[in-house]
Amino acid sequence: MAQQRTFSIIKPDATRRNLTGAINAKIEASGLRIIAQKRIHMTEDQAGSFYAVHKERPFYGELVEFMTSGPVVVQVLEGEDAVAAYRGVMGATNPADADEGTIRKEFAESIEANSVHGSDSLENAEIEIKHFFTEDEIVG
Ligand code: ATP
Ligand code: MG
Numbered sequence: 001m002a003q004q005r006t007f008s009i010i011k012p013d014a015t016r017r018n019l020t021g022a023i024n025a026k027i028e029a030s031g032l033r034i035i036a037q038k039r040i041h042m043t044e045d046q047a048g049s050f051y052a053v054h055k056e057r058p059f060y061g062e063l064v065e066f067m068t069s070g071p072v073v074v075q076v077l078e079g080e081d082a083v084a085a086y087r088g089v090m091g092a093t094n095p096a097d098a099d100e101g102t103i104r105k106e107f108a109e110s111i112e113a114n115s116v117h118g119s120d121s122l123e124n125a126e127i128e129i130k131h132f133f134t135e136d137e138i139v140g
Helices: 013-017 020-029 044-050 059-066 082-090 103-107 124-132
Strands: 003-008 033-040 072-080 114-118
Touching: 003 020, 003 082, 003 124, 013 020, 013 059, 013 072, 020 033, 020 072, 020 082, 020 103, 044 059, 072 082, 082 103, 082 114, 082 124
Parallel strands: none
Antiparallel strands: 003 072, 003 114, 033 072
16 A cells, blocks of 8 residues: 545534544554644635535534634644545544544544544545645644
8 A cells, every 4th residue: 555645524423522632642642744834724715615515414504613713723644545544544424433532532522513524535535635725734
């Protein structure tokens, strides 16, 4: 497997509980490197377009409200097979289904307030990274 980059968000439920460092520790313990990071407050437009694939789902409005309810930390992670590796570190969408030791098992509050986002494909990772970072902000 090759070196890849993936996109991560530490969500508002986690920043509110001061868990940025604890989540970063899990990311780094897995061998992934945080090669870009910034704390932002997403606008409704940003959150709405980021989750546009879920526009028809019943939870879309609440999801946008949640993602704009406080600061988030957007990140670029780099490492071996990073897209799948980070999905593994995150755990299942619903923390009730997440494996022991994963970020969501340990920290998520609910299926919505589940502490982190990670890209679901290499193609989406590239799109999402470009959306939030310029090349000179990414230092590998
Ligand atoms: P993410 O895209 O944030 O990494 P994911 O890929 O595990 O999460 P998706 O199916 O893409 O899961 O859902 C995107 C986000 O929408 C979830 O992380 C969660 O915050 C929210 N969500 C998903 N399903 C539900 C649901 N049934 N009810 C409420 N919120 C949900
Ligand atoms: Mg997803």
